[in-house]
Amino acid sequence: MTRISLTLASILVAGAAAAAPAAPAAPYRSPLPVEGTAPGFDGAVTWLNSAPLTVRQLRGKVVLVDFWTYSCINCIRTVPYVRAWAGKYKDQGLAVVGVHTPEFKFEQDLTNVNAAVGRFQIDFPIAVDSNQSIWQAWGNRYWPAYYLVDANGKIRYKQFGEGNYDKMERAIQSLLAEASGKPVDSGLVNPPTPAEQMQPDLERLGSGEAYIGYRQAANFRSPERVREDRPQQYSVGALQLNEWGLSGQWTVGAESAMAVQPDAAVAHRFSARDLHLVLGPGKAGASVRIKVTLDGQPPGADHGADIDAEGNGVITATRLYQLVRQTGKVRQRRFEIRFLDKGAEAYAFTFG
Incomplete structure (x- = not known):
């Protein structure tokens, strides 16, 4: 009697174990390290394509911050890629914020900046940083420069200069997957690069x-x-x-x-x-x-x-x-x- 009961109990326990649901997988965590807290965009003289944005308003989104100036050839050649990322990942949680910080005095002229934004067909928000206030707050030194901020407002990736577009896009995909818990399209953009936007030889x-x-x-x-x-x-x-x-x-x-x-x-x-x-x-x-x-x-x-x-x-x-x-x-x-x-x-x- 005891032996039968033990055997039956063993069967019941084994069956229960087999039917138990698997433990949920741990949330995906990007391997990109935390490199500081995003300073924000205080000091912009105006905004183009958007009302003023704050870090608090952008919380929950992955944010690509793009420091550029409109007559810089290295910046001009990156524009097709930044535009393509903004379009491809907009509905997946990416926000692109351009920061236009001038090198020459004529690049402080809003008429000139607006003309360049139209010429390059840029439709994402741009903070006009004519006094270099945002540039200094971020400790930036380069045109172009990219800072990738996670959904919690932490800087997780930096890239300076043109090129290495695949590395930047993989970093974007990694933080989007971390923020949403969902797979992200792993393909890479390949935008047209006409005239002066063609990549250098x-x-x-x-x-x-x-x-x-x-x-x-x-x-x-x-x-x-x-x-x-x-x-x-x-x-x-x-x-x-x-x-x-x-x-x-x-x-x-x-x-x-x-x-x-x-x-x-x-x-x-x-x-x-x-x-x-x-x-x-x-x-x-x-x-x-x-x-x-x-x-x-x-x-x-x-x-x-x-x-x-x-x-x-x-x-x-x-x-x-x-x-x-x-x-x-x-x-x-x-x-x-x-x-x-x-x-x-x-x-x-x-x-x-």
Whole structure:
């Protein structure tokens, strides 16, 4: 009797154990470490595409904070990816907040910033950080810079500079999965990158950024000494790789040089697929005609998006202009841009 009872009890216990539900799996926890608390966006002079946002309002969402400025080529080339992430993950709990912190004074002008937002078709919220208050609060030092904030307001990932888009998107997916407890689409975006947004040809890049204003200028090779903030006639002869010079009458300021008279020019010997130049017409509503040559000839098939094959173009706004995109073998070239009207301002060369 006892033996039967024990056997029956054993069967009942075993059956109960077999029928018991499995213990719930532990919630997914991203391996990304906590790197601090998000400071927020106090100090913005205004917001675009949104009412002002706070960290408290964004609690519960994963937030990608994108520090950028509109004439920076490295920032421009990241825009298609940030836009694609904002669209793809919006309904999965991601909020993208751009922080527009200017490098040059003209980037503080709201008219210019609004025009750039429209030109790049940016529709996510942007905090306009013209006084660099948000930049300083976050301790940022780079354009572009990305900070990924989890649903609890903690910084979990940082990335500086363009590229490594797969790493950033994997980090976004990881924090979204942690916040929602649900699987996230593991595919990666592959947005179109037209004109100056095309990714750089780093393997054949032999030239770096070159500022024209005297505050940061280097490799200036006009024989005349720069007269700071005063008009002067300049000339330029032979140039070695990455040297540049002015010709005609210019006033060289801290951030830029202004063409005092028509027919002033800038020359640069470079080696890269793409050449860009940050230019402005000098005042709102003005336009300046330009003529570009490569090795003394019209650029032909090597013209950039902002000029034609004969090298003709017009400056109508202060922004980055793509002037050269070499279609064949990348080699050293002598670039020259001639300003057919006075008043143009030239800020910086960038390459890609």
